[in-house]
Structures are given as structure tokens and as C-alpha cells.
Amino acid sequence: MNLASYDLFALGAAACWALGSVLSVSPARHLGAFAFTRWRMLLVAIMLWAVTLAVGSWHSLVPASWGVLALSGLIGIFVGDTALFAAMNRLGPRRASVLFATHAVFSAMLGIWLLGERISPQAAWGAGLVMVGVMTAILLGRHREENHAWESDRGSVGAGVALGLLAALCQAVGSLIVKPVMSLDVDPVAASAVRVTVACGVHFVLLVLGFKAASAQQAPNLRVLAQTALNGFIAMGVGMTLILLALKNGDVGMVAILSSVSPVLVLPLLWWRLGRAPAVGAWLGAALTVVGTALILLR
Template sequence: MNYEWLALLAAALWACTSLISVTPSRQLGAFAYSRWRMGLVSVMLLSAALFNNQWQMITLEQAGLFALSGFIGVFVGDTALFACMNRLGPRRASLLFACHAAFSAFLGVWLFNEALFGWSLLGAGCLFLGVALAVAFGRKPDQHSWEKISGPVGIAVALGLTAALCQSLGTVMLKPLMSAPEFSQIDPVAGSALRMFSAFSAHWLLWLSGNKLARAQNPLNSRLFMMIAANGFLAMAVGMTLMLFALRYGDVSVVALLSSTSPVLVLPLLWIVTKQAPTRSAWCSAALCVLGSALLIFA
């Protein structure tokens, strides 16, 4: 079996779940939606990790690193991403989030003295050019509400880039742990469960503090709850499981490239849902982001 294609299926699921996120995120607000999503995903992953019974393979120091990665990458990163999505829509938000590949490359240069020149530098430029094209062009007066920009563009772009940067930081800080020989003995489901539970704990403490940002803008109903549960199950339980199989048995570079195609895959899905064909600039910006990711991965 060609396991690399499981990464493409995972990317398709993430594209689908980005559309599922739009309604509950806008109804509840970024913080309340993220809190419920992280809570439900934590229950799913903790249950799976308890079933596998692999907790004893994670040391206290490793658990702390997973928790810190979850706080930065999931609590801050995901919340910023949904706040960006509420302002720019799922297409532009996914393109901004794709910049995490470029940020990871720059962080590798800064923290691990990795080289970034030639094709890698061109890839980073393609990513940022694709995002700029998506935000600056392609607007139409009769656009679907998911494509309209709400509020100041600068704030929305800053939120999207913050989400991408936090995703990169949350991943890069695990690099020393992942490269260690003992990492192969760590159950990835248990590690993901720790990251998610750390993010949920931060959301829960923020909500307990009475901070206005943490309050839900509208009451949670059964329809929104099912959408959040479906999003968490498809994105984390199914999507991440497919990615784990792809990474374990497939070529890592090909898997990384196929999993970065969400900005392109979301376009036909938006076409189906909104009944409006994406503009040429939308296709061009998505293609630039995927090309940039490919150059960064294979360079």
C-alpha cells in the first residue's frame, strides 16, 4: 500500500473541518469555540491513550515539554487561527496558516543553525507572496459571507501569522525530543493528548477567571455541539491518525508535501458550499503556497 496518499486524505479532512469550524466559531467566538473543541478532543485522545496504556514511557520532563508545546501551538495558535477565520474566512485563514512552513524554516536557521538559501528561500517567498495575493486581491461585491473580510485587515493578518508562528514554535520545540533515540518509544497519541489537555486547561483557567474574551457570544446548542464534536473527531482522531500512519510507513518529504495541500483542497469545497467559483487569484495564491511548501520541504 502507498501510505503517502493517507497524508492527502488527512489534508482533505483538514480542509473539510476548516469549513465545519466557520459557523460554531463565529457563533461562539474564537475562545469559547476553541475551549469546547479542545475539551472534546482532549477526552478523545486521553481515552485512546489510556486504552493504549503507554503513559509510563513519558518522563516528567518530556510531559512538561509536550504541555508547553500545547500551550503555545494549540492554546495560542489555534485560538488565533479561529479569530483570524472569523475575520477573513476559511480560505484566507488557511493560506495564512500555511506560512508555518516558512516560519519553521527560519526558526531552524535561528535555533539549530540550519541553512536557508537558494530554493528554500524562494519557497518562503512563494508562501508569503501567495498569502499577500489572497488578502489583497480577488474580492467581489457579491461574495459569500465566508469570503468577505470583517474588521481591519491588518489585525486579521496579524492573527493568522501569529497562529502560523505559534504552530511552528510548538513543533520546533519538540524537535530535540523527537530526534532523541528514546522518542521512538513514546506513544504519539499520549503526546498529543498531553498537548491538547494543556491547551484545554489554559482555556478553562481563562474562563474561570471571568475574562470577557472567554465568554461565549451565543449559547451553545445541540447543533453547534455536534459540529464541534465532528470537527474534533475528523481533524484530530481520524486526520492525525492517518498522518501518523503516513509518517511511519511513507516517505516523510512526500507526506509533508501532500499534507500541506489543504489551501488548494479547500477551494473546490468552498465552490460546492457557497455555489461561487473561486477567483483566479484564489487559485494562484493557493498554488503559490503549495509550491512554496514543496520548495521548503525538498530543498
Template sequence: MPLHELAALAAAFCWAITGMLSKDSADALGPFGFNRLREGMVTAMLAVIVVATGRWHGVGYDDFSRLALSGIIGIFIGDTMLYVALVRMGPRRSGALFSLNAPIAALLGWVVLGEDLSIRALAGVFLTTCGVAMAVLGRTGRAGGHRFEAVHGPIWAAVGFGLVAATGQAAGSLIARPVMATGFDPYVASLIRVGVAVTCITALMALPIPAIQQRGRITARLLGMTALSGFIAMVVGMTLLMFALQGGYVGIVSTLSALSPILILPAIWAVTGERPSAVSWLGALLRCWGWG
């Protein structure tokens, strides 16, 4: 498998495990408070890497504006809505919904960029949607009593947040692709995207709206878990995705980076000690086969 495709697959593995790492912290701090803390820590990590390795050589206005817009849509909106879905329906279901970013990217390419969408691609969108529906709505298996499988509030609302998250990720990748195709440094690109996103989150949370405020107090354990989650998902995972976009096709990269629904099932099995249901496995396989 080519290097750029391997990078996309590695990014999927990073995102599969960080959903579980993030669950307790997102519950404790709320999705907005957790995302602000995590993206702030990730920005600091990336800044240290970029400065220490001398990667910053100046960025043109066009490249910066594209990456900033990608960060607003893909991270500020996309990631925040992902954590809202994570709090409401757990890492397995929210991860399955988030993986819809691959077919959504194809549909956006068709609508916005005028790219061809074959009958095979349309069939893939249909099969992917069916697979995600099975993964989200199907039986949870023996792990159903674990907190990772609990659903809080109406399932349709959680599904809506997950769809917004997937759409944000897809749109963010499409916007960043022309910049990354020129060989733009992936660490600098990640720094710009995350830095802009955390600035937007901080500005939003300054508004006197109770629903978007941080819920709990930041403890040493929450700080450590959030830092680990941010490092694996954003410093490693997102940078791998930016690298993959340098030389890989958006559709292939999106497909491989969206394999998290399959990768997360054995991880949940290991953590909970209970086997996911056959419906969960079938839904995950169908989702990936439909867009494979």
C-alpha cells in the first residue's frame, strides 16, 4: 500500500481509540469545554513542534485563508459537534456517524466541484448509509450495559449532531486539499487549522449562553486524559491525514481514514470485556465495504 494511503489508515486507528479516551472527559467538561481544552493543548504541542524543527517559513494569504476556513468548518464546527454526539451516544455510534464523511465528501465534490458520481459510487453511498444505520440503531450486544453504549436524550438529535460533524470533516478536507497538494507542511497546516478553531471556540464560549459553557472542574486526571487524546487524534492523526492529502486522492484518503467503525469494535471489546453484537460488526463491515 502506498505511503500516503498507509498514513490515512493510521489516522483512522488514531481516531478509533481516541473516542474512548475522550468520552469521560467530554462528559465531565461538556463538549464545548472539552474541545476548547483539547484544541488549546494541541495548538501548544504543534507550536512547539513547528518552532523546534524550524518548519515555519511564512505562509501566503491564500494558503492561510484556505486552511483557516478548513479549520473553522472541519474542527471548530465538525469536532465540536462530534463531541456533542459522543456525549449523547458514546464512541461507537458517534464514530460510525462520523465515518460518513467519506461519502459526504464525494457528494460535496459532485455538487460543489462538478465531479462525476458514478452509479457504483451512488450504490456505495446507499450501502454506507445502511451500514451506519445498522451500527447506530442495531443491538449493542453484551456490551450494551457499559457507559460507552448509553444513549442520552433522543437518538435523532444525536444522529443530527453526528451528521453535522461528518459534513464538517468532509468539507474541511475538500477545502484543505488544494493547499496540501502543493506539498504544504502538514504540521504547519495542522497548527493553522487547530489554532483558528480554538480561537473560534474561545470566542463562542465568551458569550453568556449556559448550554455552551464548561460544566465541571479540570482535574489532573482530566488534564492528562485530554492531553493524551489530543496528542493521538490531532498531533498524530490529523497530521497524518494532512500528509495523506499531499499525495493521495481525496476519495481514497477519506475512505481509509473512515475505517474507524471497524477498528473501534475490537477496542471496545477489549475495554468492556463484552463482545459487540453481530449487527454492529455487520453494520461496520457494510459501511466500509460500501465505500471501499
């Protein structure tokens, strides 16, 4: 595997997460963050285990990997995903995305501090441009007179911000924990299956124990379940597997920075969904992100 391959895996994951964030808005607001995440994980776990058993890749799951994968799934998926969709329900996909993009900063700092990772000056400049571009595109990407439901506040903005940052931190910690396992010959689909199953199991424990927030706000219907399954397949089934592939040989920090471009990729999807082009600031941010990504890829 060459250098460009795991860079492209990270960018592919960003594209999956961008599409997934747009697809998740309606079912997440229908079911609520906990119920949506639970249904999403259950459907994805079934998909991943079906693939794992069909190709026999479960043999790659050595005993020493189970605990690490379980802990990574608990933090990165159970806490992280639930917090992300709770933030999205309050702030909408655009603003939740900018908060989640800070996982790149957390990942880079943790990678340097705990794993001794280093990046070249060119890659550092590229990383800086990517982060500035992402923040510019999201913070300046809204028209002043925008009144679409996806851009409105629902509940406490402060709580939404805190949940978005919590999701970013959990994503960074989850990636850091799973990195040593993915450096071995563990199959990424099998690893994803374990992580998702553990997170899903905890969600069902909360439901059985009568945790109020775990109950669905509205009963799921066939359309909502279909949307949830599609979202899960793209964002978790494909996107999360691509991230694990990237982590097999890529640094945690660089993988996180490249995957953090997903908020910029959300912009054309929102244009299509809202029927209106993003503001000028969004295009400026997108241009900075493209330049920064090029610097990283050509390092």
C-alpha cells in the first residue's frame, strides 16, 4: 500500500460522512438522537457481520484485539455518534459539521503527544489550510436571510456546541485507541462489526433499563427505517471501514485532518437539498481546503 492509498481512504470516508450527515437529518429528528443511533447501529451491525461471515474475515480477530475494539467502539461510536446526532438535531448539519471537524485538531495533538507522530513542514501548512478552510466554509457559508429548518436552532445552542465538541473528542480518542490494532492484520470490516456491535449493545441496555432519552420520540415507519439503513450503510458501513483502512498505515493526525474535509463536501449537498448556492465565504473556504489537501497529498 502506497502513501496515496490511505490518504484517499481518508478522503473517501469524508465523502461518506458528508453524504451521511445530509441523509440523517430527517430520520434523526423523527426518532431522536438515541433511537436513531440505536436503529442505525443495529442495521449496520447486521450488514457488517453478514459480510464478515460470508468472506470469513472474522478469523483475523485475534483475542487481544477484542477488548481494544470494544473500548474504541464504546467511546468513538456509542458516545461519539450519539453526541453528534444530538448536536445535529439542535444545530443542523452545517453547524454540527464544523464542530465535529475539530476532531482533526484533537487527533493531531493526541497523535503527537501519545504516539510520537511527526509531520513535514509542507504537510503542516496543508493541515493548517484545511482547518482554516473548513471553518471558513461553515462559519461564513450561511446566507443572512436563510430560514430553512436545517439552519434553525432547536433547543439550547450551548448544549449543541458542547455535544458537537464531545463527539469530535470521542472520534479522536476512538481512532487513537484502535490505531495499534489496525496496524496488525485485522480485517477492517470485521473490526467495524465488533465496534458497532458493542456500541449497539450498550444502546439496547439503556433501553431495557428504561433510560428515558433512549425511547424514540416517534415510532419508526418504513421510510424512516429505509433512510436510517441507507445512512448507516454509507456513513458507518463504508465510511468507518475506509477510516480503519487509512489507519492501518497512516498517522492518526493526518488521517483525521484529511477526513475533516467532510463539512466542505456537505456544502454542494446542501445546495442541492436547499435549492440555493452557498454564500461566498463557503466557496473561499472550499478553495483553501482544496489547496491544503493538495499540499498534504503531495508531501
